[in-house]
Amino acid sequence: MKLSSLFLICLFLFVAHVTAQKVDRAVAIKEAVETERAFARTSELKGTRDSFLAFIADDGILFRPTAVNGKKWLLDHPTPPSPTRSWLNWQPSFGDVAGSGDMAYTTGPWQFRRDIRDEKPIAFGHFVTVWKKQADGKWKFAIDLGISHPQIAPIPKGWQPAVSEPDKQAKPASAAKQPHKLLIADIDFSSASQADGSQKAFNSFAANEIRVYRNEKLPMVGRQNAVLGLPARDSTWTWTPAFAGVSNANDLGYTYGSYEVRDVKQKITEKGNYLRIWKNNGDAWKVVLDLADPLPLEEKKN
Numbered sequence: 001m002k003l004s005s006l007f008l009i010c011l012f013l014f015v016a017h018v019t020a021q022k023v024d025r026a027v028a029i030k031e032a033v034e035t036e037r038a039f040a041r042t043s044e045l046k047g048t049r050d051s052f053l054a055f056i057a058d059d060g061i062l063f064r065p066t067a068v069n070g071k072k073w074l075l076d077h078p079t080p081p082s083p084t085r086s087w088l089n090w091q092p093s094f095g096d097v098a099g100s101g102d103m104a105y106t107t108g109p110w111q112f113r114r115d116i117r118d119e120k121p122i123a124f125g126h127f128v129t130v131w132k133k134q135a136d137g138k139w140k141f142a143i144d145l146g147i148s149h150p151q152i153a154p155i156p157k158g159w160q161p162a163v164s165e166p167d168k169q170a171k172p173a174s175a176a177k178q179p180h181k182l183l184i185a186d187i188d189f190s191s192a193s194q195a196d197g198s199q200k201a202f203n204s205f206a207a208n209e210i211r212v213y214r215n216e217k218l219p220m221v222g223r224q225n226a227v228l229g230l231p232a233r234d235s236t237w238t239w240t241p242a243f244a245g246v247s248n249a250n251d252l253g254y255t256y257g258s259y260e261v262r263d264v265k266q267k268i269t270e271k272g273n274y275l276r277i278w279k280n281n282g283d284a285w286k287v288v289l290d291l292a293d294p295l296p297l298e299e300k301k302n
Contacts, residue, residue: 023101032104035139057140087116098247109153173251173280183244185285186255198237213291
């Protein structure tokens with residue numbers, strides 16, 4: 001009897017392992033991207049608040065202005081009556097998915113019209129959304145954050161996602177989910193930035209294909225271009241992570257928290273929220289997207 005039970009357990013684990021290996025990443029990223037597009041269509045048809053309520057996870061995070069439970073915040077802040085309806089329009093132009101098919105991220109440009117009937121938008125930017133597959137198989141977003149910039153970024157039409165190829169020299173990521181190791185990597189990144197400067201720290205922690213998002217600038221792609229978005233050399237940039245989440249395959253993850261930039265006199269010149277997307281190449285976690293969203297500095301009273 002005990003041997004039969006042991007055999008059934010082993011058989012179950014083997015089948016589960018084989019099933020996990022058969023995740024079709026191309027299908028998974030397409031699902032996440034189509035969910036992002038449905039999210040945007042709902043914004044046009046029903047309004048931004050209703051679309052966010054429909055697509056946010058129960059534990060999803062929004063920044064109002066710092067991190068809050070997004071669903072609770074939306075329910076507590078209904079849209080006031082108005083003769084006009086604003087329109088936040090966006091579309092994905094890049095994304096990737098975990099090997100386990102349970103986590104993905106999408107990013108692309110957004111435009112804002114004060115009224116949906118307006119001919120031209122009045123504000124522009126780029127967004128980043130982290131998606132998680134729920135127990136019912138639906139995709140819901142875990143976190144959403146963006147930047148603003150004055151340049152007009154065309155809303156892409158018909159973009160089709162492609163599955164990223166793993167580094168040929170990278171070792172397979174550990175199958176065990178280890179968010180604490182990603183949190184430690186983010187803390188080590190901050191320590192390196194404080195000790196050696198943000199530029200040197202980025203050279204150690206950033207992937208070659210990193211995307212860097214900063215307010216008032218279009219996204220900068222590539223590690224060399226990323227330097228343009230970093231604080232000046234005579235300032236110190238540090239951050240405090242609040243959370244780390246990783247995929248079941250331990251190959252894709254994200255961190256978010258708060259950051260500060262101080263000058264040589266240790267005066268805070270910038271502070272805000274940040275969101276990072278990480279990929280595990282088997283040897284270490286590397287940053288593939290870095291977004292910093294500044295908050296207004298408090299003015300010192302006389």
